[in-house]
Amino acid sequence: MFIEKITPRFSETDVLGHINNTVLPVWFEAARAPIFRFFTPDLNPNEWKLIIAKVExxxxxxxxxxxxxEVKTVVEHVGSSSFVIRQEAYQQDNLCALGKTVLVRYDFKAKTKKALSSEEKSALNEHLVTDQK
Structure with a gap:
């Protein structure tokens, strides 16, 4: 499990005093950086190997x-060329949002999905959690 602390910015607050619902996907993406490093250790966008197939x-x-x-990030499923990330956002120890993202290993030159390598699967499986919420 990866845990990231996010400090909400005033600009992320809506007229009702809540954090705007468009902010959570951005926070979840930021908290996925440790997983992105399994594929692109220096996060160089010219060497990127993943695309998003679904976000909820x-x-x-x-x-x-x-x-x-506090955003907690785990791997929920590892397939042959894709995997599912589950993320939970907590504020004052209360679960406030639950996110799932499907990421696909992608070959940008060939414009097609690519099988996850055994090293990539191994790294993902170290953070695999099988209890689903």
Whole structure:
């Protein structure tokens, strides 16, 4: 499991005083950086090896400015060329959002998916959690 602390910015707050719902996918992406490093250790965009096939966010509680958010990231499933990341956002020990992202190993030159290598699968499997929420 990877854990990242996010400090909400005032600009991410909407007129109702909540963190805007468009912010969570951005926070979740930032918290996926440790997993991105399995594929591109220096995060060089010219050497990128992943694309997003699906993103979903379920909002289960309110998020507010003024309190840090903890994003927990795990691998939920590893396939032959894709994998699923599950992320949870907590504020003041309350689960506020649950996200899932499907990432695909991709060959940008050939414009096609590519099988995950045994090293990539091994790195992902070290963070595999099988209990689903």
């Amino acid at each position: 966010v379920n909002f289960v509680g309110e998020l507010f400015y003024g309190h840090d958010v």
